[in-house]
Amino acid sequence: MASIFEMxxxxxxxxxxxxRDKEVVAFRDINPVAPVHVLVVxxxxxxxxxxxxxxxxxxxxxxxxxxxxxxxxxxxxxxGYRLVMNCRDHxxxxxxxxxxxxxxxxxxxxxxGSCVDPD
Amino acid sequence: MASIFEMxxxxxxxxxxxxRDKEVVAFRDINPVAPVHVLVVxxxxxxxxxxxxxxxxxxxxxxxxxxxxxxxxxxxxxxGYRLVMNCRDHxxxxxxxxxxxxxxxxxxxxxxGSCVDPD
Numbered sequence: 012m013a014s015i016f017e018m019x020x021x022x023x024x025x026x027x028x029x030x031r032d033k034e035v036v037a038f039r040d041i042n043p044v045a046p047v048h049v050l051v052v053x054x055x056x057x058x059x060x061x062x063x064x065x066x067x068x069x070x071x072x073x074x075x076x077x078x079x080x081x082x083x084x085x086x087x088x089x090x091g092y093r094l095v096m097n098c099r100d101h102x103x104x105x106x107x108x109x110x111x112x113x114x115x116x117x118x119x120x121x122x123x124g125s126c127v128d129p130d
Numbered sequence: 131m132a133s134i135f136e137m138x139x140x141x142x143x144x145x146x147x148x149x150r151d152k153e154v155v156a157f158r159d160i161n162p163v164a165p166v167h168v169l170v171v172x173x174x175x176x177x178x179x180x181x182x183x184x185x186x187x188x189x190x191x192x193x194x195x196x197x198x199x200x201x202x203x204x205x206x207x208x209x210g211y212r213l214v215m216n217c218r219d220h221x222x223x224x225x226x227x228x229x230x231x232x233x234x235x236x237x238x239x240x241x242x243g244s245c246v247d248p249d
Contacts, residue, residue: 044242060198061207072191075215079179082217088180091218095241096194098201099210103238114242119222122214122231123163124239 016052016108029084034070035077037113046116047085047092051078057109059098071109078113087115093122135171135227148203153189154196156232165235166204166211170197176228178217190228197232206234212241 018024019038026038029049040048051074057063063071075094082088092115097104137143138157145157148168159167170193176182182190194213201207211234216223 044240059210060194060213061201063194063198065195068191068195069188071194072187075179075182075190076184076187079182082180087220089218091178091216091220091223093217093221093242094179094215096213097210097238097241098212099208101206101210101234101237102212103241104210112241115220118220119216120240120243121163122216122222122241122243123212123233124241124243 014056014106014108016050016106016110017056020052020054029081030077035073037077037081040112045114045119047082047087047114049078049081049085049113051081051111051113053109058107059104060096060109061098063109074111078111081113082115085113085115091115093119095122133175133225133227135169135225135229136175139171139173148200149196154192156196156200159231164233164238166201166206166233168197168200168204168232170200170230170232172228177226178223179215179228180217182228193230197230200232201234204232204234210234212238214241 019026028038030037037049037051040050053070082092095112138145147157149156156168156170172189201211214231
């Protein structure tokens with residue numbers, strides 16, 4: 012079954028696109044955790060960063076170039092932002108299609124939350 | 131003045147290296163926020179992801195390939211992990227030399243903490 016991101020890329024589910032090319036798309040997260048919260052997603056349905064092959068690495072690099080440019084166009088580059096890529100359960104990955112969170116527009120707190128103690 | 135990461139790369143400050151090649155090094159964070167907390171750092175002293183040029187993008191891709199491989203060798207790939215790149219003040223970047231946090235080994239909390247409310 013296609014993930015929700017594949018359906019968004021295919022235009023079957025609406026999203027607010029900020030960037031779109033053959034390899035990489037970007038759209039706003041529908042549950043933003045900060046004033047700017049954009050998802051940068053490869054069009055190729057790679058499940059996680061652990062599934063990325065060496066041949067896929069240039070696309071990962073391009074995701075970061077797209078994120079850098081969107082941070083500028085969203086006006087958060089100067090004050091700063093956070094780029095997060097979650098992998099599987101412990102990382103808190105919610106959609107099994109590789110994606111990068113671009114989060115900014117306010118001072119951000121800890122990188123891994125403060126609500127969960129180590130096991 | 132050289133950042134602490136430049137001094138680590140030059141061998142002037144000790145660190146526990148996990149990976150080292152001409153372009154990318156990795157060593158353990160001295161203030162880990164989880165059982166596995168590794169920093170993946172380009173040897174080129176690029177201050178932030180916003181300063182990365184298109185010519186630097188392949189090195190950014192390589193940082194993610196190195197992180198993927200270290201997650202496997204550290205035994206956290208299957209359960210998952212988080213990759214975080216902070217940019218400047220709002221992101222919480224502490225050293226002005228591009229770096230990627232690989233964090234895993236336990237269930238991680240929110241991506242931007244819960245202690246700071248939106249402005």
